[in-house]
Amino acid sequence: MQLAYNDDHRMLSETLERFVTREYAFETRDAAANSETGYSPGLWSQFAELGIIGALFDEEAGGFGGSGADIALVFEGIGKGIVAEPFHAVLRGGTCLAAGNDAQRALLENVIAGESLVTLACCEAGSDYVADQVGMTATRDGDGWVLDGSKIAVPFGGVADTIVVSARTSGDTRDRKGISLFVVPRSAAGISGNTFLNVDGGASADLAFEQVRVGDDALLGNADDGYAILDAALNRGLLALSAESLGVMTVTADMTVDYLRERKQFGVHIGSFQALQHRIVEVIIAIEQARSAVANAASALDENEKTAARTLSAAKYTTGHTGRRTAEEAIQMFGGNGMIWEVPVAHYAKRLVMIDHELGDEDFHLQRYIALGDA
Amino acid sequence: MDLTFTPDELEFRDEVRDFLKDNLDPDLADRVRNFAHLSREDYEGWHEVLNKKGWLAPHWPVEYGGTGWDVVRRFIFDDECNRAFAPRVVPFGLNMLAPVLIRYGTEAQKEYYLPRILDGKDFWCQGYSEPGAGSDLASLKCAAVREGDHYIVNGQKTWTTLGHYANRMFVLVRTSSEGKRQQGISFLLVDMESPGVEVRPLITLDGRHEVNEVFFTDVRVPVDNLVGEENRGWDCAKYLLTYERTNSANVGASYAALGRLKALGATRTRNGRPLAEDPLFAARLARVEIELDNMSTTNLRVIASVAEGAAPGTESSILKILGTEIPQEISNLARMAMGPEARALRDESSTDRKLTRDDRAALNYFNLRKLTIFAGSNEIQKNIIAKMMLGL
Numbered sequence: 001m002q003l004a005y006n007d008d009h010r011m012l013s014e015t016l017e018r019f020v021t022r023e024y025a026f027e028t029r030d031a032a033a034n035s036e037t038g039y040s041p042g043l044w045s046q047f048a049e050l051g052i053i054g055a056l057f058d059e060e061a062g063g064f065g066g067s068g069a070d071i072a073l074v075f076e077g078i079g080k081g082i083v084a085e086p087f088h089a090v091l092r093g094g095t096c097l098a099a100g101n102d103a104q105r106a107l108l109e110n111v112i113a114g115e116s117l118v119t120l121a122c123c124e125a126g127s128d129y130v131a132d133q134v135g136m137t138a139t140r141d142g143d144g145w146v147l148d149g150s151k152i153a154v155p156f157g158g159v160a161d162t163i164v165v166s167a168r169t170s171g172d173t174r175d176r177k178g179i180s181l182f183v184v185p186r187s188a189a190g191i192s193g194n195t196f197l198n199v200d201g202g203a204s205a206d207l208a209f210e211q212v213r214v215g216d217d218a219l220l221g222n223a224d225d226g227y228a229i230l231d232a233a234l235n236r237g238l239l240a241l242s243a244e245s246l247g248v249m250t251v252t253a254d255m256t257v258d259y260l261r262e263r264k265q266f267g268v269h270i271g272s273f274q275a276l277q278h279r280i281v282e283v284i285i286a287i288e289q290a291r292s293a294v295a296n297a298a299s300a301l302d303e304n305e306k307t308a309a310r311t312l313s314a315a316k317y318t319t320g321h322t323g324r325r326t327a328e329e330a331i332q333m334f335g336g337n338g339m340i341w342e343v344p345v346a347h348y349a350k351r352l353v354m355i356d357h358e359l360g361d362e363d364f365h366l367q368r369y370i371a372l373g374d375a
Numbered sequence: 376m377d378l379t380f381t382p383d384e385l386e387f388r389d390e391v392r393d394f395l396k397d398n399l400d401p402d403l404a405d406r407v408r409n410f411a412h413l414s415r416e417d418y419e420g421w422h423e424v425l426n427k428k429g430w431l432a433p434h435w436p437v438e439y440g441g442t443g444w445d446v447v448r449r450f451i452f453d454d455e456c457n458r459a460f461a462p463r464v465v466p467f468g469l470n471m472l473a474p475v476l477i478r479y480g481t482e483a484q485k486e487y488y489l490p491r492i493l494d495g496k497d498f499w500c501q502g503y504s505e506p507g508a509g510s511d512l513a514s515l516k517c518a519a520v521r522e523g524d525h526y527i528v529n530g531q532k533t534w535t536t537l538g539h540y541a542n543r544m545f546v547l548v549r550t551s552s553e554g555k556r557q558q559g560i561s562f563l564l565v566d567m568e569s570p571g572v573e574v575r576p577l578i579t580l581d582g583r584h585e586v587n588e589v590f591f592t593d594v595r596v597p598v599d600n601l602v603g604e605e606n607r608g609w610d611c612a613k614y615l616l617t618y619e620r621t622n623s624a625n626v627g628a629s630y631a632a633l634g635r636l637k638a639l640g641a642t643r644t645r646n647g648r649p650l651a652e653d654p655l656f657a658a659r660l661a662r663v664e665i666e667l668d669n670m671s672t673t674n675l676r677v678i679a680s681v682a683e684g685a686a687p688g689t690e691s692s693i694l695k696i697l698g699t700e701i702p703q704e705i706s707n708l709a710r711m712a713m714g715p716e717a718r719a720l721r722d723e724s725s726t727d728r729k730l731t732r733d734d735r736a737a738l739n740y741f742n743l744r745k746l747t748i749f750a751g752s753n754e755i756q757k758n759i760i761a762k763m764m765l766g767l
Contacts, residue, residue, distance in 0.1 A: 260767055278757045291673075292670070
């Protein structure tokens with residue numbers, strides 16, 4: 001039997017855990033995640049210095065990782081501390097940049113160094129979780145393009161320096177052919193944003209693109225053929241969210257078990273009640289299953305497209321389902337204390353449920369799993 | 376994380392597959408696949424095939440006839456046998472009694488009984504549960520009183536699986552009612568042909584005869600048949616239970632069952648379309664398939680950690696729970712897939728065709744309710760996890 005985690009993985013994981021435990025305690029997190037920008041630029045550059053951002057990309061892209069195991073380990077570690085920094089934004093946006101031209105790849109190097117932020121804007125009002133439903137348009141204008149339309153729920157879309165955005169260059173609303181990706185500076189004339197904080201911390205933005213003129217060098221990959229790049233980035237995003245969820249639920253369950261041992265009612269620890277024991281055991285077993293689902297997804301990431309997509313959906317479904325269950329049981333077992341802002345478990349629970357609202361919830365991925373099935 | 380077999384392990388898997396292809400009678404596999412009744416001869420015949428190859432007792436020490444396989448190879452072997460629809464190896468002598476004898480038995484007991492388990496001279500059954508002692512096993516009452524060189528045994532055992540095939544039974548008896556309940560229990564080996572032993576069938580809800588009640592009336596058992604010390608039988612019982620609970624995930628068997636269920640989804644219809652296209656059925660099927668894929672990896676993770684030297688602990692309770700709930704759900708979906716045809720209680724004599732697994736879908740569903748009850752009910756497993764793993 002062979003394990004795919006090697007010594008480098010173990011070191012990465014330990015480094016991240018140490019940093020999050022020491023430097024990203026609950027009060028620090030609470031302040032950063034709910035600040036105006038939704039993150040802490042100071043802490044973000046420290047994550048970059050530690051190499052945590054570089055671990056998400058392979059050497060060709062200027063990083064030193066980028067495998068399924070790397071992504072899973074980083075995001076599991078991030079989940080353990082409910083780190084609200086822009087990791088998902090740079091993983092999705094950065095994976096697209098890595099498929100681009102030299103100038104676009106150079107942008108990624110700055111992102112890996114922690115000097116600039118990139119995000120991916122691919123969700124529109126009414127598109128739900130479907131990335132091929134693209135109403136935003138890009139039309140030829142001399143040597144360049146004009147972008148028109150709007151995107152919603154763009155992670156850190158208010159503060160990112162660079163936006164990778166999907167737009168339709170041909171075809172109908174749901175055609176995959178005809179979707180193109182563009183790399184646009186956030187400061188480009190015609191982009192306006194409505195920034196908001198998320199329920200679970202961090203910030204997002206709804207962005208409007210009005211007659212935004214970009215050069216031909218803004219095109220990422222070939223015109224009309226952007227969907228494959230987008231899909232690959234979103235698949236990595238799915239693994240990241242599933243692994244993060246695993247980290248969040250592991251700590252949530254640990255906190256709940258500790259509470260069951262400490263909290264006394266009727267003169268005994270509430271953990272002595274069998275009604276609660278069996279329920280927490282069911283949560284623990286479900287988390288072990290989620291751990292396996294994430295492991296399967298991490299190793300499937302580079303397999304053939306269909307297998308990878310199906311296994312990723314299995315993981316997102318499993319973590320979505322178990323995440324909500326873990327969150328609800330934690331709040332219920334903490335009783336009134338689980339309802340209080342200053343009690344960390346409440347924020348872990350919020351993150352677990354909100355992960356289900358990124359890139360597809362449990363029902364969406366169960367359907368995708370079925371649609372991709374062999375049966 | 377990705378768990379992969381080494382090239383050596385893959386080679387071993389191929390060797391097992393080849394062996395099964397050449398030695399597992401297709402007719403027997405077909406009957407296993409179709410939930411047909413298996414006779415004593417069916418079980419004994421399969422034991423003989425494995426024994427000839429030296430693969431009947433993989434987990435025994437090599438000196439007694441074991442294979443010397445590590446935990447990964449033992450898993451691969453079990454898994455391949457399950458996927459090929461080999462009959463299960465009857466566990467009572469091989470997997471339960473033998474480890475107890477090797478650990479607690481006298482030299483004479485080991486020398487006499489172990490070879491007889493391998494060559495099929497003895498067919499063992501298990502005498503643990505009583506009408507008043509199920510999950511609370513230590514409350515057992517079946518009594519053995521010492522009289523010279525014999526114990527005189529009186530009482531009743533129940534749920535004795537395949538007791539009607541067995542010629543020997545290992546029995547937990549009460550030899551003292553003083554002190555803690557666990558401290559007055561002894562482990563005895565009983566010859567079922569002794570006067571005073573009576574086996575009565577217990578027909579289960581699926582109409583099958585698998586389990587029995589066994590009554591003891593003044594049965595004389597030589598004191599040489601005591602395993603370990605008098606009143607220390609609980610040690611043997613606990614040791615045996617840890618063996619009973621290993622390999623309970625039965626991943627290969629569930630994949631085989633899932634494959635059959637998918638075939639059913641393609642051939643059955645609902646609302647004029649293939650059942651597999653019905654969104655509710657598709658969702659139920661997808662959920663259990665994902666659970667099974669997850670469990671398969673959970674199982675491999677446990678095996679990998681045991682292979683690295685960790686002691687199997689509460690993980691076996693986790694696998695027992697998953698490994699029973701998942702096959703129950705698959706059997707539930709197979710029952711539902713059969714629609715109105717599931718109700719017919721078919722019998723081989725009333726039809727000119729061979730009955731299939733699908734004909735028996737409802738009976739199998741009811742039969743498999745046993746999974747979450749036996750070998751320590753799933754509620755007992757949850758108690759164990761809460762106590763040992765979570766410290767509650």
